[in-house]
Structures are given as C-alpha cells and as structure tokens.
Amino acid sequence: MARVRAALYLDFDNVFSGLIKQDPDVAIRFAKEPAAWLARLTASLTVDGPxxxxxxxxxxxxxxxxxxxxxxxGQPRLYYSQFRPFFVNAGFEVIDCPRLTHTKNAADIRMVVDAVDALADPVVYEEFVIASGDSDMTPLLVRLRRSDRxxxxxxxxxAAEAFVAVADRLITSQELLELVQGEPVETDEEPPEGSSGAEVAETPVSYEQxxxxxxWRxxxxxxxxxxxxxxxxxxxxLGPSVDETNWFGFGGFVRGLESLGLAHAKFSNHFVWDESRHDPPESSGGSGPAPEPVGRLSALLSLPRLPKEMWPAVYRALADYAAEHHFNLTEATRWARDxxxxxxxxxxxxxxAFVTRGTAFGGAPLYRQPPPVAEEIATAFADNVLNRAEAASIAxxxxxAAEVRAWLGADSSGTA
Structure with a gap:
C-alpha cells in the first residue's frame, strides 16, 4: 500500500499541559518517548492510509x-526544556518558541506559517497532522481543506466544534494516550456511510460466534x-475482537444486533425483546427529555446525551476507580464502563472519557490524593461544562445554568 506523504506539527506546550492534567504518568511518557508513539501513529488512526x-x-x-x-x-516545576533532547533524538525538528507576551508564545503563529509555506513546496504533502487543542488553528484547517489536503x-x-468540523479526523487525548502506552486504540466511530458493516469485518469466525x-441468549x-x-x-x-473490530465492523453494539435479523426483535434505549413472547419492559421512570439548555450544550460542546439518572452512576464509578487504583486514564474509562x-x-x-477530562480541567483530577469523591467529581465536571460554555460565548x-447543574447531578452551589 502506498504511504501518505504527511507532515506533523506539534504544539508541545499546548498538548503536554493538556495531557498532564488528565494523566501525569502517561503525559511524561509522551514527552520522553516520542519515537515510540510517532512510530505507532504512522499506521494508526489514519485518514487515507499509513x-x-x-x-x-x-x-x-x-x-x-x-x-x-x-x-x-523535590522539583516544584517541570520545565519543557528537559524534554527537548528526547524529541531531537526522535528526529523531530525542535523549534524554540519563547513567550512574546505574558501569556502567549509564538508556537501557533510559527505552525501556521510553516504549514502554509508547505503548500507551496514542490513536494505535495497529502496529510497535515496538527497536534494542538487551540481553536485559533481553525483558519489554517480551512486553508488546508481548500487546497484539498x-x-x-x-x-x-x-476541542471546539468548529475546529473539529473542518478536519478529516480527530484524535482525542484518550486515543493519544493509548498510542503512547502501546495499547489497541478503541474508538466509537461510525462505519463509513454506505457500508454494510460485514464488508469490513476481518474475523468472520468471531462474528459467527x-x-x-x-x-442463544x-x-x-x-x-x-x-x-x-x-x-x-x-x-x-468473545475477547478483544469485539473492540478491535468495533463490533465486527458495524460501529456499535445495537447495530451489530440489528444485523442478526432476530425474529420479532424490538429495541428501546436499554432493552431488546421478542415482542411475540415478552411483555415490553416497564418504564424505568426516567427523567424525560433534556431541558433546552442541556440540549444546546450537547449540540455545541458535544456534551454526552445521557439521561439525568445516569450521571450520578458515572461519577460513582469513577470515584470507585480512583479510590481503588493507581490512576491511568485509559484503564479508568474501560474499568468504569465495565x-x-x-x-x-x-x-x-x-x-x-469526556467526564474524566472535564473533571480534571474542572479542578478535581482523579489522580489527586486523596482522590475526589463522587460529589466532587460532579461539581468539577459541571463547573468545567459551564466554563466551556462561557468561553464559547454560549449565553x-x-x-x-442551574438547570444544567441539576441535570448533571451537581450541587447548585458550585462555582462556574
């Protein structure tokens, strides 16, 4: 298979500072072992090929x-310069970008200039990988798309929705940390439009099982x-084939079930049943549709569309994990899901993972000692959601705001 000619531009300050708030151990591994994750990124989470x-x-x-x-x-600060040799040894061109003002360095400007210059290069770069959570990069992505890159x-x-919308692929912090650790990358992506799912299933025996x-069940x-x-x-x-193939190419568990053509099958949000043999499941007394402000945040900030009664269960699961384990982000999300x-x-x-990131940026990271309890996780997460809404000019x-807090199961006395 022909390889895609690619360019990687990494805003180290932005990415490292974001990762270390979520999982310090793996963030430091990211900074000390760039050659390893770069090699894995060569063939993982691709757009058009390796x-x-x-x-x-x-x-x-x-x-x-x-x-x-x-x-x-015994060292209160981690200086970025101590990681510079690891990137040099991994073959990166390290571009020093000292601060231009009290809060801003020149990294984003240099990245934009270099990427635009690359468009005029005699060598055609087919893919640009931009490692940054800074939504100021949106105009650059628009420019690259206009050049069909x-x-x-x-x-x-x-990341901001506008930032994500103009890209061909988003690699989340959780996927990046899985790459750093050498783990199989689990995604929640949908299969390509028009795909039957079975076309991309690589393990037919496991699908038969x-x-x-x-x-039988x-x-x-x-x-x-x-x-x-x-x-x-x-x-x-069934083991790892389930996640490795994303439910055998169907993009989700329910889609996989639907592909089986179960006789008289009816589905709800939480159940599947045979309408010829079973009574419909009793109403769970759920919370009903989300209030308008919650729906607005779901659309604009990708807030997960979970029923109101599910949020406290997520916080309790994360609190239980934090209390019982040495924190690892990828393990935490998998453990809590199970x-x-x-x-x-x-x-x-x-x-x-969305909740875990929000909790960390809201001031109650799960690696903290003593670890946060469920109520602290709820408050920190709601604070972060409302802070992001304010930053995105969502009035x-x-x-x-109180409705949002109530829906998320957070104490209304929190500070947003």
Whole structure:
C-alpha cells in the first residue's frame, strides 16, 4: 500500500499541559518517548492510509513549565526544556518558541506559517497532522481543506466544534494516550456511510460466534434483555475482537444486533425483546427529555446525551476507580464502563472519557490524593461544562445554568 506523504506539527506546550492534567504518568511518557508513539501513529488512526513522515516538527517554549504533579519529587516545576533532547533524538525538528507576551508564545503563529509555506513546496504533502487543542488553528484547517489536503487534529482536550468540523479526523487525548502506552486504540466511530458493516469485518469466525451467542441468549430469554449487561457478557466471552473490530465492523453494539435479523426483535434505549413472547419492559421512570439548555450544550460542546439518572452512576464509578487504583486514564474509562455495564447502565468509553477530562480541567483530577469523591467529581465536571460554555460565548441565564447543574447531578452551589 502506498504511504501518505504527511507532515506533523506539534504544539508541545499546548498538548503536554493538556495531557498532564488528565494523566501525569502517561503525559511524561509522551514527552520522553516520542519515537515510540510517532512510530505507532504512522499506521494508526489514519485518514487515507499509513503515513510517511516527511516533516515532523515540535514547537516548544524553552522557558515553559507546569507544576510538578509529584509533590515528593523535590522539583516544584517541570520545565519543557528537559524534554527537548528526547524529541531531537526522535528526529523531530525542535523549534524554540519563547513567550512574546505574558501569556502567549509564538508556537501557533510559527505552525501556521510553516504549514502554509508547505503548500507551496514542490513536494505535495497529502496529510497535515496538527497536534494542538487551540481553536485559533481553525483558519489554517480551512486553508488546508481548500487546497484539498487531508487534516488530522490531535487534541489534548475537548476541542471546539468548529475546529473539529473542518478536519478529516480527530484524535482525542484518550486515543493519544493509548498510542503512547502501546495499547489497541478503541474508538466509537461510525462505519463509513454506505457500508454494510460485514464488508469490513476481518474475523468472520468471531462474528459467527457473536451471532450464535446472541441468538442463544435471545431465544432462551424469558424477559427483555438489558443491552448493557448483554454487551458486557459478550465482551467477556468473545475477547478483544469485539473492540478491535468495533463490533465486527458495524460501529456499535445495537447495530451489530440489528444485523442478526432476530425474529420479532424490538429495541428501546436499554432493552431488546421478542415482542411475540415478552411483555415490553416497564418504564424505568426516567427523567424525560433534556431541558433546552442541556440540549444546546450537547449540540455545541458535544456534551454526552445521557439521561439525568445516569450521571450520578458515572461519577460513582469513577470515584470507585480512583479510590481503588493507581490512576491511568485509559484503564479508568474501560474499568468504569465495565462496572456500569454490570449494573445495567450502558455508557460508552467516549462519554466516560469526556467526564474524566472535564473533571480534571474542572479542578478535581482523579489522580489527586486523596482522590475526589463522587460529589466532587460532579461539581468539577459541571463547573468545567459551564466554563466551556462561557468561553464559547454560549449565553446561559442563572436559571438555565442551574438547570444544567441539576441535570448533571451537581450541587447548585458550585462555582462556574
């Protein structure tokens, strides 16, 4: 397969400072082992095929620093300059970008100038990988798209919707950390439009097992089957092929079930049942549709569209993980998803990762000691959502902000 000629522009200050708020151990590994994750990125999370890196540049403020997350290290600050040799040894061109003002360095300007210059290069760069969560890069992505170049964003946080909308691919902080750790990257992506799903399933034997197990459970069921519990059981029985193929190419568990053509099957948000044999599941007494301000934030900030009663369960699962484990972001989202599934609560890893990031940026990171309890996680997450809304100029009245907090299960006394 022909490799895609690619250029990587990394805003180190932006990406590293974003990652270290979420998972300090893996963020430092990102800074010390760039050769390893760059090699994995060559063939992972691609747009049109594996990449051939023609340009790899790291833009770094040599005087920049973040507070050391290890209070016992005896070094209160982690200076970015200490990571510079690792990038040089990995073949990066390291571009020093000292501060121009009290709060701004020149990295984003240099990245834009270099990328636009590359458009005029005799060598055609087919894909530009922009590693930055700065929405100021949006005009650059628009310019690259106008020149018919593929673009991939590597974002350390929840990037602005306009920033994401003009890119061909978004690599989230969780996916980046999975790359850094050498783990299989799990995504919640939909299959390509027009794909039947079965066309991209690479393990037909496992798909046959999936079909047989589901049909056996479905035929033997005497009552509606809880989708979250069923998905959890199948993951345990079928192993990693479930996540490696994203439910055998169908892009989600329910789509995989629908492909089986189960007789008389009816689906709701949480159950599947045989309408010829089972009574419909009783109403769970759910919260009903989200209030308008919550719907607005879901549309503009990609806030997960979870029912009101699910939010506290997510916070409790994350609090339980933090209390029982040494924190690792990718393990935390996987563990919490499986714990919730055991309780019959179906929440994707992407939604749990969204909460985990929001909690960290809201001031209660799960790696903190002592670890935050569920109530602190709820308040920090709601604070972050409302702070992001304000930064995005989404106007909310005090009453609407209170509605959002109530829906998210946070104490209304929080400070946004």
């Amino acid at each position: 990449r051939r890196w023609l340009v790899v540049r790291c833009y770094m403020n040599p005087g920049g620093w973040v507070p050391n997350p290890d209070p016992e290290a 593929r673009t991939t964003i590597v974002s350390p946080s929840d 999936f079909r047989d197990l589901v049909r 479905y035929d033997a069921a005497t009552a509606p089957l809880n989708l979250a519990s069923l998905a959890h059981d199948l993951r345990r029985q 714990r919730l599934a055991e309780q019959g609560v179906d929440v994707s890893r992407a939604s749990i 909310l009245t005090d009453e609407e």
